[in-house]
Each structure stands twice: as structure tokens, then as C-alpha cells.
Amino acid sequence: EGCHQKIDSGMNKQWRESVHFQVNVGCADCHGEDHEAVFAAKGQVSAGVCGKCHEKEVVAFAESGHADAELAALSDARFLAQSPAMQEVGCMGCHSIGARFADGSVGGCNTCHPSHEFSAALAREPEACEVCHGGPDHPVMEAYHTSVHGVLYYRDRDPEKSPSCVTCHMPEGDHGHVANIGLGAVFTGAVLEGDFLPHLAMKRLTQKEFEANRKAMLNVCAPCHSTRFSRESLERA
Numbered sequence: 001e002g003c004h005q006k007i008d009s010g011m012n013k014q015w016r017e018s019v020h021f022q023v024n025v026g027c028a029d030c031h032g033e034d035h036e037a038v039f040a041a042k043g044q045v046s047a048g049v050c051g052k053c054h055e056k057e058v059v060a061f062a063e064s065g066h067a068d069a070e071l072a073a074l075s076d077a078r079f080l081a082q083s084p085a086m087q088e089v090g091c092m093g094c095h096s097i098g099a100r101f102a103d104g105s106v107g108g109c110n111t112c113h114p115s116h117e118f119s120a121a122l123a124r125e126p127e128a129c130e131v132c133h134g135g136p137d138h139p140v141m142e143a144y145h146t147s148v149h150g151v152l153y154y155r156d157r158d159p160e161k162s163p164s165c166v167t168c169h170m171p172e173g174d175h176g177h178v179a180n181i182g183l184g185a186v187f188t189g190a191v192l193e194g195d196f197l198p199h200l201a202m203k204r205l206t207q208k209e210f211e212a213n214r215k216a217m218l219n220v221c222a223p224c225h226s227t228r229f230s231r232e233s234l235e236r237a
Contacts, residue, residue: 014117025053048105060176061107069098094132126153129165163224171220183210 004027005012015021020030030045031038051058061067073079073095079087097111111131112123122128126144134141144150144165152162159167169178183190183205190203192210205213214234221230 011116014115018117018119020116020118044099044101045110046101046103046105047099047107047109048101048103050107050109051105054109057173057175058105058107058109060174061109062105063176064178066097067106069095070100071098097132124159124164124166125157126150126165168220 015027020026030049031043047058047061070092073087073091079091082090094111097108098106099108100106110118112128113119114122126141130141145154149163153159153164155162157164166173183192190205193204193206214231217234218227218230221234225233
């Protein structure tokens with residue numbers, strides 16, 4: 001701590017304002033005491049280390065779409081065609097949320113929970129999602145900003161009155177699989193078994209799986225909307 005207070009006072013300040021500091025979790029608890037190993041890892045800490053205290057979240061995350069983000073990039077011809085610098089800056093800036101580590105764990109936890117504060121409150125704000133989910137090729141945040149949900153939320157940022165991203169996509173803080181809102185889009189979506197399957201690697205859902213997922217999603221909408229309104233809206237999606 002003494003060295004980092006001098007070398008990077010901002011990082012030290014973030015840690016001191018974190019819950020980790022309040023519960024006496026220090027640098028070595030996450031990074032270990034071997035400085036050479038820390039340097040070799042470029043300071044990265046695996047999800048497995050986070051899982052020693054946050055096991056439920058790490059296990060759930062491994063079942064999510066985010067967990068496949070790095071593999072999706074590494075297996076994409078468009079990614080492979082880029083220069084190493086462009087791969088690192090233009091792709092992995094977001095896709096590293098699915099980072100895989102030598103201990104077998106998956107997940108760049110600090111993608112959403114910024115180091116070294118690791119604030120859950122910050123991760124719940126739409127801006128945490130906007131870092132990756134925006135832009136001309138996937139204007140998700142632009143759609144949220146102009147939706148009724150987004151307009152209401154940005155008035156006073158009160159999640160008890162109006163939904164942010166995590167209200168619907170991470171109900172009750174669930175880090176795992178999100179029930180289907182729609183069937184999704186090309187590259188990221190799914191098709192029902194028996195329907196036309198494009199020549200793309202897409203997930204197949206049985207009618208039973210789809211109905212179970214849809215029921216779960218209707219439960220997410222239920223605190224604010226009628227079942228009929230929610231079902232019709234999801235069908236249009």
C-alpha cells in the first residue's frame with residue numbers, strides 16, 4: 001500500500017473507498033504476494049480469485065452469454081483479419097468480459113465493476129453497459145435512451161420507479177443466463193427447432209425451452225406491466 005500510495009494515489013483512493021477496504025480485503029488477498037507473478041499477469045485477477053468470496057456470481061456468470069464473448073471474437077474471421085493492435089483495442093476492449101484464465105475460471109469481473117473500487121452501484125448504472133452495448137452496429141443503448149424506460153429512468157435515476165438495464169436483464173442481481181426477450185438477431189439469437197435454420201452457428205431452442213424462458217421473462221415484466229401487454233410486446237420483439 002505504501003508504494004502504491006506514492007505511485008498511483010488514485011488507485012489507492014479507489015480501494016480505500018471500496019467495500020473491500022471496509023471488510024479488510026487488501027491488495028495481496030486478490031493479487032497475491034509474488035510481484036513477479038503480478039507483473040506477468042499484467043495485474044489481472046482471475047474470476048476464480050473473485051469466486052473465493054463471490055462464488056454464486058462467478059458460477060452464474062459462467063452460464064451467461066457474456067462468458068462466451070472472448071471465444072466469439074477469437075473464432076470470428078473478422079477478428080482474425082485485424083492487426084494485433086486493432087484486436088486488442090477495437091475488439092477485446094469489450095469481448096474481454098469473457099476472459100478465460102489458467103485456473104479454469106471465466107469472466108472479467110472488473111469490466112462492469114471498475115477496479116479498484118469494484119462498486120456494485122456503478123455496475124448497476126446504464127453507463128456500465130453503454131461502454132460496450134452501443135454504436136452503429138449494435139445501437140442498444142441508443143434504443144434505451146429513446147425508450148419510455150430510458151426517458152423515465154434518466155429523470156431521477158430511481159430504479160424503484162423505472163427500469164435500468166439490470167432491472168430486466170439481471171433480475172435480482174442474477175449474473176447468469178437471461179431468459180429470452182425475443183429470439184434475438186443473427187449471430188446472437190436462436191431459432192426454434194423445426195424452423196428455417198440459416199447457414200450460421202445459431203442456438204436452437206425447443207418449444208418447451210422457449211415457453212419456459214418466455215414465462216420467466218413475463219415474470220420480470222410483471223411488477224410493472226400486465227401479462228397481456230408484456231406478452232404482446234415480447235412477441236413483437
